[in-house]
Amino acid sequence: MDQLLAAKEIVVSCGSGGVGKTTMAAAAATMGAVHHGGRVLVVTVDPARRLADALGLSGLGNKETRVPPEAFADAGLTPRGELWAAMLDTRQSWDALVRRHAPDLRTAEQILGNPLYQNLASRFVHSHGYIAMERLYEIHSEGTYDLIVVDTPPSRNALDFLDAPERMAEFFSSRLLRWLTVPYRSRLATMASRPFYQVADRVLGSQFLQDVAEFFLLFQTMHDGFVARAEAVTRLLRDKRTTFLVVSTLEEAPMREAEAFVDALSDRGFHLGAVVLNKVLPAYLRAPAPAGAARRLASGAEELGRRVSRDGEDPAQVARVLGEVAESFLNFALVACREAEQEAELAVRPQVVATVPFFDTDIYDLAGLAKLGERMWR
Amino acid sequence: MVALLERRLLFVTGKGGVGKTTVAAALALLAAERGRRTLLCEADPKADLAAFLETGPLSFAEREVAPGLWAMAVDTEASLREYLHLNLRIPLVGRIGPLAKAFDFVATAAPGVREILTVGKLCYEVREARWDLVVVDASATGHIVAQLGAPQAINRLLQVGLVRQQTGWMLDILSNPACTGLCIVSTPEEMPVTETLELAARVAGQTSVELAAVVVNRVLPELFGRGEEEVFEGLDSSERVAALGEAVGGDVGPVLSAARLAVTMRRTSAGHLQRLRAGIPPGVPMLYVPYLFSRSHGLRSTRQVAAALSAELGY
Numbered sequence: 001m002d003q004l005l006a007a008k009e010i011v012v013s014c015g016s017g018g019v020g021k022t023t024m025a026a027a028a029a030t031m032g033a034v035h036h037g038g039r040v041l042v043v044t045v046d047p048a049r050r051l052a053d054a055l056g057l058s059g060l061g062n063k064e065t066r067v068p069p070e071a072f073a074d075a076g077l078t079p080r081g082e083l084w085a086a087m088l089d090t091r092q093s094w095d096a097l098v099r100r101h102a103p104d105l106r107t108a109e110q111i112l113g114n115p116l117y118q119n120l121a122s123r124f125v126h127s128h129g130y131i132a133m134e135r136l137y138e139i140h141s142e143g144t145y146d147l148i149v150v151d152t153p154p155s156r157n158a159l160d161f162l163d164a165p166e167r168m169a170e171f172f173s174s175r176l177l178r179w180l181t182v183p184y185r186s187r188l189a190t191m192a193s194r195p196f197y198q199v200a201d202r203v204l205g206s207q208f209l210q211d212v213a214e215f216f217l218l219f220q221t222m223h224d225g226f227v228a229r230a231e232a233v234t235r236l237l238r239d240k241r242t243t244f245l246v247v248s249t250l251e252e253a254p255m256r257e258a259e260a261f262v263d264a265l266s267d268r269g270f271h272l273g274a275v276v277l278n279k280v281l282p283a284y285l286r287a288p289a290p291a292g293a294a295r296r297l298a299s300g301a302e303e304l305g306r307r308v309s310r311d312g313e314d315p316a317q318v319a320r321v322l323g324e325v326a327e328s329f330l331n332f333a334l335v336a337c338r339e340a341e342q343e344a345e346l347a348v349r350p351q352v353v354a355t356v357p358f359f360d361t362d363i364y365d366l367a368g369l370a371k372l373g374e375r376m377w378r
Numbered sequence: 379m380v381a382l383l384e385r386r387l388l389f390v391t392g393k394g395g396v397g398k399t400t401v402a403a404a405l406a407l408l409a410a411e412r413g414r415r416t417l418l419c420e421a422d423p424k425a426d427l428a429a430f431l432e433t434g435p436l437s438f439a440e441r442e443v444a445p446g447l448w449a450m451a452v453d454t455e456a457s458l459r460e461y462l463h464l465n466l467r468i469p470l471v472g473r474i475g476p477l478a479k480a481f482d483f484v485a486t487a488a489p490g491v492r493e494i495l496t497v498g499k500l501c502y503e504v505r506e507a508r509w510d511l512v513v514v515d516a517s518a519t520g521h522i523v524a525q526l527g528a529p530q531a532i533n534r535l536l537q538v539g540l541v542r543q544q545t546g547w548m549l550d551i552l553s554n555p556a557c558t559g560l561c562i563v564s565t566p567e568e569m570p571v572t573e574t575l576e577l578a579a580r581v582a583g584q585t586s587v588e589l590a591a592v593v594v595n596r597v598l599p600e601l602f603g604r605g606e607e608e609v610f611e612g613l614d615s616s617e618r619v620a621a622l623g624e625a626v627g628g629d630v631g632p633v634l635s636a637a638r639l640a641v642t643m644r645r646t647s648a649g650h651l652q653r654l655r656a657g658i659p660p661g662v663p664m665l666y667v668p669y670l671f672s673r674s675h676g677l678r679s680t681r682q683v684a685a686a687l688s689a690e691l692g693y
Contacts, residue, residue: 017394017518018569048568115535202466204491205539252675254395282639284632293628300626308621313609321609322622324601325637331671332636338673358639362568362646 001354001376004273005032008243010140010236011149011273014161015247016257020278022047022151023363023372024247024356026055029149030083030366031373034072037080038146041139045088045132045153050364055085062089062096062135067366075367084145088153093131101225107218116215128153129161130230137233162237162264165230243273250277250339255346262348275348276376277355285336290329298326379661382591382691383409385559387504387551389514389587391522392563393573394424397595397683400675401563401667402515403430404684410447411684412693414510417503418443420451421496421525425515427451432677448509457495465540490524490531494541494548497528501548504557519562519577526552526560526585552587559590564654566597566647575657582659589662593687594651596669598644601637610637665690 005011005028013025022044029042041064047057056067064086072079095112102108111117129152136150152161200209236242244265248258258275265272284290297304305319346353356375363372382388383405390405392398399422406418420427420436428436433443438456440448503512517525524531529545529552536542552558560581564574578589602610613619614634622630658664667686672679 018396018567048572050568199462199466201539203462203540205536205542207538208536251395282632282635285636287632289628290630290632290636293623293626293630294633296626296628297622297630297633304622304625307625308613308618310612313612317606318609318613321602321606321613324606325610325613325633328601328640329633329636332640334671334673 001274002035004243005147006036008273009147009241010136010239011147011243011245012136012152012237013149013245013247014152014261016254019247019249019254021245021247023051023369024245024276024278024376025149025151026051026085027363027369027373027376028245029085029147030369031376032147032149033081033083034077034079034370034373036147039082039084039144040147040149041084041086041145043086043088043132043136043139043148043150045128045151047087047151048364050362052087054365054369055083057085057087062086062092064139071366075365075370077366077370081146086139088132088135088151090128090131090153093135097131097134097229098222101222101229103221107221111215111218111222114215114218116211117219130164130167133161133165133233133237134229137229137236140236162268162270165233165237169227169230238269240271243271245274245276246272247276247278249279250342252342255342259347272348272352275346275353277343277353279358280343280355281332281336281339281358285329285333286340291333294326294329294333297322298330301326379588379590379663380556380559382559382561382663383412383414383511385511385557385590386509387500387512387514387558388590389516389522389526389558389560390563391516391519391560391577392593392595393519393570396563396565396570397667398422398518398563399425399427399515400430400680400683401561401593401595401687402513403427403680404687405561406447406449406511406513407431407444407680408684408688408691408693409511409513410444413446415508416447417509417512418447418449419500419503419512419514420449421500421514421516422518424518427515430675430677430680452496452499454492454495457499461495461498490528490535491541493525493528494532494545497525497552498544498548501551504551505547519573522560522577523580523584526581526587530585549586552585555588555590558587560587561591561593562589563593563595565595566651566654568650571650571654571657574654578658578662589659591663591665592654592658593665593667594654595667595683597651597666598640598647598669600644601640607641610641 011025011028013021013028015021025044026042026047029040032038033040042055044052044055044057047055052058054071056065056071064084067083067085069079072083098111098117099108102111132150132153136148139145139148244261246258246261246265248254262272262275301319301323304322305317306315309315309318343353343355354376356372359368359372363369388405390398390402392401403418406416410416417440418427418431427449428434431443431449433441433449436449436451438450438453438460440450443449500512500514503509516522529548532541532545562574562577564570574592578592581587581589613622619631619634655664665687667683667690670679670682672682
């Protein structure tokens with residue numbers, strides 16, 4: 001892991017929702033700044049309030065802000081470099097993209113003011129994924145940072161963002177787009193599209209279809225810029241300097257997604273840096289000896305309660321506590337065994353697997369992130 | 379407030395990973411067991427409802443998967459096909475392929491077009507009254523407002539046309555609290571609680587659907603009763619650990635550590651639970667499902683969740 005953070009310029013943290021990939025991205029960036037120095041940036045998508053506070057993010061959109069050195073001092077850390085943080089504001093990033101690629105200011109304003117665009121920007125399939133990667137490209141090409149760690153947005157399909165740049169290029173080159181943007185009158189004359197428009201007119205109303213056509217016509221002016229850009233983004237993701245962290249917990253569904261991720265990365269020729277297994281229960285829960293002790297504790301609780309209770313303690317209550325403690329151990333042991341099985345089934349080279357233990361409190365400050373980062377390293 | 383399973387249409391949502399699909403399947407199983415003719419719809423392309431019922435892949439045509447319980451998967455293209463067939467009576471079967479593709483394209487940019495097909499199909503099932511209850515494994519928290527608010531979005535966007543004319547009866551169904559309700563699934567963790575509270579506010583502000591219940595999944599058990607925690611603390615001395623170890627013939631240190639971990643986990647989650655309880659409008663029932671220390675996720679755990687929900691609903 002240390003080697004990874006020292007050698008790569010871009011680390012993309014991915015995984016299904018709720019596994020802690022945002023926290024992991026922040027921890028990796030913190031460690032990058034602490035260990036290796038230079039300027040390190042973490043781009044998060046939707047951090048928990050307290051994590052955002054810890055990184056000094058006040059929710060002011062795309063602006064990059066430096067985590068104050070005092071915050072590191074307060075956490076007892078002396079970083080060799082600087083840690084910067086930014087949040088991904090999808091809307092703002094889209095607007096910037098349109099302004100960059102529109103042929104002139106007037107077209108840009110027309111697109112930005114179109115109600116369909118406003119929907120597109122917030123909900124276009126892959127839009128979150130695409131815009132995150134696009135933003136990453138933008139920041140990287142400015143050359144301000146030595147290491148950029150980027151969190152990926154939640155999406156219906158966790159793999160969306162990998163294909164997003166290509167899909168975006170396809171979208172702009174597609175026949176359907178050309179078809180929709182043929183002037184309305186001549187469109188009715190085109191044999192191929194007639195059935196579609198006849199039905200669509202009845203169902204959606206022709207005014208709406210005109211709106212759609214007008215919008216796509218405007219949008220098409222950005223075609224060349226968009227396609228070139230999307231290709232550049234794909235190249236960057238495939239670059240040797242870019243690596244991916246796949247984060248998962250050892251639960252069934254996130255593990256399934258993590259495996260799909262690992263496959264998808266290798267199919268596309270992306271670099272898998274590490275699989276980080278998060279919130280792993282302590283190893284003693286899987287050991288046979290404590291389990292045996294717990295079982296004997298459970299079955300002999302009543303007798304043991306009498307034997308170890310002190311003056312002033314109710315032996316029956318002590319027995320109940322011992323019984324509860326033993327049962328609780330056995331319950332968690334079952335979960336730990338199930339998780340160990342999941343881990344064993346993970347089909348990747350063991351060298352790339354890092355496990356992070358379950359922390360009994362939530363992580364919400366730099367000290368916590370550093371602790372998490374250190375554990376990731378071992 | 380109308381009892382949860384007495385409604386006709388129940389949307390189940392939640393942040394990814396909290397157990398939304400398990401709860402949807404469990405509610406449907408429970409309703410069917412209680413004699414309600416129930417349809418369970420998968421409307422989240424990411425979900426794998428079939429796995430939670432241990433049945434084969436679901437399709438647009440419903441299939442009986444348990445006594446009194448039918449299941450189906452809503453898909454946009456099939457919905458469009460059915461819609462066009464019912465409303466325009468055009469024999470489009472052969473030509474729908476490219477048409478659906480083009481439609482998909484338009485629907486990508488237009489708010490609510492895709493969602494209205496899903497919601498339309500669900501409302502249609504309610505209107506046709508073939509079921510006592512329709513349970514929907516709906517989109518996750520990020521997309522549910524778009525799904526539930528589709529009729530309003532369509533009304534804003536379309537001035538004329540067949541679709542616009544039909545949003546009226548859908549809204550009647552969705553905004554009738556005796557008929558339709560939303561159930562948000564959460565867990566006692568930071569982000570799921572935050573998302574649940576944000577969603578509850580957005581649903582109230584942007585849709586006409588009533589919040590019918592919040593299901594809190596994976597609630598850790600309270601380990602100790604009154605006075606027992608002190609007893610537990612008292613056990614943690616080297617002399618007593620040694621005595622216990624000798625008695626059971628093994629080190630009990632890890633066993634006590636595990637209990638301490640369980641107590642801290644419970645305490646952390648109790649804080650999140652409190653925040654959730656404080657932020658949910660009074661009167662909205664909260665149903666607690668205990669953490670299942672089980673082997674796997676399948677029909678067995680779906681049934682366990684159903685049993686827990688049954689107890690919470692007072693059945």
